[in-house]
Amino acid sequence: MRVLITGGGGFIGRKLTARLLADGEVGGRRIERIDVVDVVETTGAGKDARLHTGTLDITDAQAVDGLVSQGFDLVFHLAAIVSANAETDMDLGYRVNLDGTRHLLESLRSLGTCPKIVFASSVAVYGGDMPAVIEDDTHLTPQTSYGGQKAASELLVADYSRKGLVDGLSLRLPTIVVRPGKPNKAASTFASSILREPLAGEKAICPVTTDSEMYILSPRRVVSAFIHAAGLPKERLGMTRSLVLPGITVSIGAMIEALGEIAGPAAVDRIEHVPDAAIQHIVDGWAPRVNAVRARELGFEADGDIREIIEAHIADELGGRHAA
Amino acid sequence: MRVLITGGGGFIGRKLTARLLADGEVGGRRIERIDVVDVVETTGAGKDARLHTGTLDITDAQAVDGLVSQGFDLVFHLAAIVSANAETDMDLGYRVNLDGTRHLLESLRSLGTCPKIVFASSVAVYGGDMPAVIEDDTHLTPQTSYGGQKAASELLVADYSRKGLVDGLSLRLPTIVVRPGKPNKAASTFASSILREPLAGEKAICPVTTDSEMYILSPRRVVSAFIHAAGLPKERLGMTRSLVLPGITVSIGAMIEALGEIAGPAAVDRIEHVPDAAIQHIVDGWAPRVNAVRARELGFEADGDIREIIEAHIADELGGRHAA
Numbered sequence: 001m002r003v004l005i006t007g008g009g010g011f012i013g014r015k016l017t018a019r020l021l022a023d024g025e026v027g028g029r030r031i032e033r034i035d036v037v038d039v040v041e042t043t044g045a046g047k048d049a050r051l052h053t054g055t056l057d058i059t060d061a062q063a064v065d066g067l068v069s070q071g072f073d074l075v076f077h078l079a080a081i082v083s084a085n086a087e088t089d090m091d092l093g094y095r096v097n098l099d100g101t102r103h104l105l106e107s108l109r110s111l112g113t114c115p116k117i118v119f120a121s122s123v124a125v126y127g128g129d130m131p132a133v134i135e136d137d138t139h140l141t142p143q144t145s146y147g148g149q150k151a152a153s154e155l156l157v158a159d160y161s162r163k164g165l166v167d168g169l170s171l172r173l174p175t176i177v178v179r180p181g182k183p184n185k186a187a188s189t190f191a192s193s194i195l196r197e198p199l200a201g202e203k204a205i206c207p208v209t210t211d212s213e214m215y216i217l218s219p220r221r222v223v224s225a226f227i228h229a230a231g232l233p234k235e236r237l238g239m240t241r242s243l244v245l246p247g248i249t250v251s252i253g254a255m256i257e258a259l260g261e262i263a264g265p266a267a268v269d270r271i272e273h274v275p276d277a278a279i280q281h282i283v284d285g286w287a288p289r290v291n292a293v294r295a296r297e298l299g300f301e302a303d304g305d306i307r308e309i310i311e312a313h314i315a316d317e318l319g320g321r322h323a324a
Numbered sequence: 325m326r327v328l329i330t331g332g333g334g335f336i337g338r339k340l341t342a343r344l345l346a347d348g349e350v351g352g353r354r355i356e357r358i359d360v361v362d363v364v365e366t367t368g369a370g371k372d373a374r375l376h377t378g379t380l381d382i383t384d385a386q387a388v389d390g391l392v393s394q395g396f397d398l399v400f401h402l403a404a405i406v407s408a409n410a411e412t413d414m415d416l417g418y419r420v421n422l423d424g425t426r427h428l429l430e431s432l433r434s435l436g437t438c439p440k441i442v443f444a445s446s447v448a449v450y451g452g453d454m455p456a457v458i459e460d461d462t463h464l465t466p467q468t469s470y471g472g473q474k475a476a477s478e479l480l481v482a483d484y485s486r487k488g489l490v491d492g493l494s495l496r497l498p499t500i501v502v503r504p505g506k507p508n509k510a511a512s513t514f515a516s517s518i519l520r521e522p523l524a525g526e527k528a529i530c531p532v533t534t535d536s537e538m539y540i541l542s543p544r545r546v547v548s549a550f551i552h553a554a555g556l557p558k559e560r561l562g563m564t565r566s567l568v569l570p571g572i573t574v575s576i577g578a579m580i581e582a583l584g585e586i587a588g589p590a591a592v593d594r595i596e597h598v599p600d601a602a603i604q605h606i607v608d609g610w611a612p613r614v615n616a617v618r619a620r621e622l623g624f625e626a627d628g629d630i631r632e633i634i635e636a637h638i639a640d641e642l643g644g645r646h647a648a
C-alpha cells in the first residue's frame with residue numbers, strides 16, 4: 001500500500017514515519033511507499049528506499065491534487081497551523097486548517113478508491129459551555145479559531161465518509177506531552193517545556209498555577225493511536241467518524257512532582273513560575289477531564305501515568321540519560 | 325439601519341421582507357433600506373421606496389464583497405441549497421451552503437463595524453446517534469451534506485462572533501409547515517404538501533407512515549423568530565451563537581386529523597398514501613422531539629398546535645377560504 005503523511009515534518013509525523021517503516025505494514029497490509037510532505041522540506045525519518053519526502057503547500061488545491069493523484073491507500077493528515085498561530089493569523093488558520101483539509105478530501109474523492117484518511121483533530125473542539133467531564137456525545141463549542149477549524153474539518157471528514165468518498169476517522173488529540181524539540185506557538189507548549197527543558201538541564205517557565213489540570217497523551221501513544229486508527233475497519237466506526245482519544249488528567253503540580261521523583265530537586269528548581277493571565281485563561285478554558293469510552297472500546301489506550309510519560313521521553317529523546 | 329436578506333426570493337425571505345417593511349424598524353432601530361437578493365431576480369414583496377431587489381450569486385466572493393461593501397447593519401442569511409439537492413449535487417451544496425456563508429462573513433468582517441448576522445441553520449445538524457429528545461447541548465451528528473454544511477457554517481458564525489468581527493446568531497430551524505408555493509427539493513416537502521394541496525382542492529401524496537413524527541414551525545413563527553433574533557443584544561447570547569428554535573412535535577396522523585377537522589373529510593380524501601422507503605428513511609433519521617430551553621428563555625416561541633398552523637396558512641395564503 002501507499003501511505004501519505006501531510007504535515008509530516010512535525011514531531012508526530014517523524015515518529016509516525018519511523019514507526020511505519022519499522023513495522024513494514026499497517027492495518028495488515030504491507031507498506032510499499034510512504035510519502036512524507038510538509039510545507040517546508042522535511043528531513044523525514046532517515047534514509048529508506050520506501051520513504052519519499054517532499055514539500056506540499058496544502059492551501060494550494062492544485063498542488064494537493066497533483067500529489068494525491070499519484071494514488072494513496074492511506075493518508076495521515078497532520079498538516080495544521082497550531083492554536084495560538086491560528087488565533088493571531090485567522091486567514092492562514094482557515095486556509096491551512098479548513099481549506100487544506102477540504103482540498104485533501106476533494107483530491108482523495110477524485111481517486112474513486114475510497115482511501116482511508118486519519119485526521120488529527122484536537123480536544124480544542126471543546127470549550128466554553130462544557131460539562132465537568134467530556135463524554136463521547138458532548139457537543140462541540142470551540143473557543144478558538146483552531147478548535148472551530150478542526151471541528152468543521154471533522155464535519156467534512158464525516159460527510160465524505162458517509163458518502164463513501166473516503167474512509168475517514170478524526171482523532172481528537174489530547175495535549176501531547178512531552179513534545180520533543182523546541183517550544184511552538186501552541187498555547188499548551190509550556191506543558192512540555194516544564195518537563196523537557198529541566199530534563200535537558202535548561203530552565204523553563206511555568207505560566208499557570210500548579211493546580212491547573214491538563215488532559216495529556218504521550219508521543220508514543222499518539223503514534224500508536226494513528227496506527228491503530230489506520231487498521232480499524234469502517235464497520236466498527238459506523239456513521240460517527242470522530243473520536244476523542246483516551247488520555248490522562250494530570251495537574252501541573254503532579255507533573256512537577258513526578259519530574260522531581262525521576263530527575264531530582266535540581267530539575268524542579270529549573271522551573272520558574274511566572275504567571276501569565278492570558279495563558280492561564282486559555283488553559284482554564286480547556287477540557288481537563290474526558291471519559292473516552294468509545295475510543296477505549298475500539299482499542300485506543302492512554303498512558304499509565306505521568307511517570308511513564310516522562311520515562312518514555314528520557315528513553316526516546318535523551319538516550320536514556322537526563323540532567324541531574 | 326440598512327438590512328440585507330440573502331436568499332430573499334424564497335418564501336421566508338418574502339414574508340420577512342414584508343414584515344420588516346410593515347414594522348418599519350427592527351431591534352428598536354428604524355429601517356432606512358432593505359436589500360433583498362437571490363440567485364435569480366426576485367420580485368420581492370411589492371413596491372416600497374426602502375426596498376431594493378437584486379441578484380447575488382453567493383458562491384462568487386467578489387460579488388458578495390461588492391454588495392456588502394455598501395455597508396449593512398443587519399443581515400439575514402437565508403441563501404441555501406436545500407437538503408435533497410445538496411445531497412445529489414455535493415459540490416453545489418458546499419459552494420452555496422458553506423463557501424457562501426464564509427464569503428458573507430469575510431465581507432462583513434471587512435466592514436469593520438461588527439454587523440449583526442442571523443443565519444438560517446437547520447435541525448438537520450442533528451442525526452444519527454441522537455438522544456430521544458434533543459437538548460440545547462446535544463452534539464451535532466448530521467447525516468446529510470446539507471446538515472454538515474449548516475453545522476460547519478454555524479462554527480464559522482460562532483468563531484467570527486467570538487472574534488468580534490460580526491455579531492452572529494445561528495437559528496436551527498424546524499421543518500417549516502405549511503410552506504406556501506410549490507413542492508421543493510427538500511425531503512420534508514411532503515409535510516407541507518399534505519396540508520397545502522388538499523386545502524387548495526388538489527391531490528397530495530403522503531410518502532411516510534401516519535405515526536411518523538415531525539418537529540415543525542409555521543412560516544409566521546419563523547419570521548417572528550428572525551426578527552426577534554435581530555433584536556437580541558449580544559450580551560444575552562454570550563459565546564454560544566447557535567440556538568435550536570422551539571417548535572411542536574406532530575405526527576403525520578395528527579396533521580391529517582386536524583386538516584379533516586378544519587376542512588372536512590373531502591380534504592383528507594385528497595391525500596393518497598404512497599409509501600416511499602427512501603423518504604421514510606430520511607424522516608426516521610430526523611430529530612422529532614426537541615427541548616429548546618435556551619431559545620424559549622430568550623423569548624422565541626413555538627406555535628400553539630397544528631390547528632393554529634393550518635388556520636394561519638388559510639388566513640395568510642388562501643384569503644381565509646379553503647376548498648371544502
